[in-house]
Amino acid sequence: MKAFRQETGRVPVAIVDPCCTAGYDLPELEAGGLGGTEATVLRVATALAPRYDITHYQSGRSHRQRSEAGQLRPLQNLDEARRPAALIVINRWKVAIKLRKQHPDMPIFLWLHVYPGRHNRKMGAALKAADITVICVSNMHARKLAEFLGTEDLPSIRVIYNPLDDDLHPDATTRVPDRLLFASSPHKGLAEVFRQFATLRRDIPNLTLAVADPGYLRWDTGPVPEGVVFLGSLSHPALIRQMRRALCLFYPQTTFAETFGLVLAEANAVGTLVLVHDGLGANAEIVTDADQRVDGHDPAQILSRIQAWRRAAPPVMANPAFRLSRVAEDWEQLLECARALRPQLSVVESV
Incomplete structure (x- = not known):
C-alpha cells in the first residue's frame, strides 16, 4: 500500500459493509426502502465527510461512484484500497478478524447493529485477541452483548447512538x-x-x-x-x-x-x-x-x-443525545483517539 501525503487534510477512513445485497447511496435514503443500518451509515458518513475522507466498500455494488457520503466502491475493491487510518466493519465479526490479519497495526472497529446469534459465542475471544473495538448502538445493546460474551472473553465495547436528523422537529400538522x-x-x-x-x-x-x-x-x-x-x-x-x-x-x-x-x-x-x-x-x-x-x-x-x-x-x-451533530462528535472523538495512537496513518494522499 502507498504511503500518505498530507495534501487534502482529511483523514482516510474505510467503512466495510459485507451484509448489504446491493450498493446504496443517499438517493436511496431519500427514496425509501433502505434499512435502518444503511440509513445510519450514510447519515454518519455524510456528517463526517468534512473532516474524513471516507470510502465505502459495499457488498452487491457493481461500480464505483462519488457521493456526499464518500467514495463508494464494490466490496472486492477492498484488496486494492489505499491504507486508511481506521477500518469500520458493519456487523460481520469474521470479516473484521480477517482484516486484522491483513492489517495488524490498524485500528479496526466492528459497528454492530444486531444481537449476535448463539453460533457466534466465539466472537468475544476472537475480537479481544485481535484488539478490535465493538461499537454498539445503545447501552442496552452493549449490556446484552457483554452478557452474551461473558466477562472473560469481553473485547472493548463503546456505545454510539444511531442518529436523528438535526432538523426533525414538531410542526403545525394536524393529527x-x-x-x-x-x-x-x-x-x-x-x-x-x-x-x-x-x-x-x-x-x-x-x-x-x-x-x-x-x-x-x-x-x-x-x-x-x-x-x-x-x-x-x-x-x-x-x-x-x-x-x-x-x-x-x-x-x-x-x-x-x-x-x-x-x-x-x-x-x-x-x-x-x-x-x-x-x-x-x-x-x-x-x-x-x-x-x-x-x-x-x-x-x-x-x-x-x-x-x-x-x-x-x-x-x-x-x-x-440522538441528534446527528452529537453522534458525529462521538464518532470524531473515537476516530481522533485512534489517529493519535497511529499518527503515521493520519493523513491522506491525493487521488
Whole structure:
C-alpha cells in the first residue's frame, strides 16, 4: 500500500459493509426502502465527510461512484484500497478478524447493529485477541452483548447512538386521532401488531392502522384486519409526514428486540407519541417517557393508553443525545483517539 501525503487534510477512513445485497447511496435514503443500518451509515458518513475522507466498500455494488457520503466502491475493491487510518466493519465479526490479519497495526472497529446469534459465542475471544473495538448502538445493546460474551472473553465495547436528523422537529400538522402508524419491516412483529389492532378496534371501531413497509423483506403476517391501510415503501420525507399525521407510532409488539429503534426516536422527534412494549430490547432507553410504554400482552392497558391519547395527546420530544451533530462528535472523538495512537496513518494522499 502507498504511503500518505498530507495534501487534502482529511483523514482516510474505510467503512466495510459485507451484509448489504446491493450498493446504496443517499438517493436511496431519500427514496425509501433502505434499512435502518444503511440509513445510519450514510447519515454518519455524510456528517463526517468534512473532516474524513471516507470510502465505502459495499457488498452487491457493481461500480464505483462519488457521493456526499464518500467514495463508494464494490466490496472486492477492498484488496486494492489505499491504507486508511481506521477500518469500520458493519456487523460481520469474521470479516473484521480477517482484516486484522491483513492489517495488524490498524485500528479496526466492528459497528454492530444486531444481537449476535448463539453460533457466534466465539466472537468475544476472537475480537479481544485481535484488539478490535465493538461499537454498539445503545447501552442496552452493549449490556446484552457483554452478557452474551461473558466477562472473560469481553473485547472493548463503546456505545454510539444511531442518529436523528438535526432538523426533525414538531410542526403545525394536524393529527388524526383515529390514525395509528406502523413503520417497520413486517418481520418486526407486524403479525402481532395486527392482532393487537384488531382487538383494539372492537372498542374503537373508527381506528385505522397505516402500515409503511420499507419493502426489503417479505414476511407472512397472517390475516389482515379491517381498518389496515398499506402505504408501501415511502421516501423518508413522506414517512415523516405520515408520522406527523398519526396519533401515535403503534408498536406494542413483544417479540422483536430492537438494538436501537430509529423510527421510535424519529417519531418522538416530530412530536408523535410511540406505543411500545416495556422491557423489550432498547425500548425503554429510546422511549424514556414511561407513559409511552405498556405491557404489550395486556389489551386493556393498550386500550386505556390509546383512549387517553385520543382525548389529549401529551407532548413528546427528541433526546438530544440522538441528534446527528452529537453522534458525529462521538464518532470524531473515537476516530481522533485512534489517529493519535497511529499518527503515521493520519493523513491522506491525493487521488
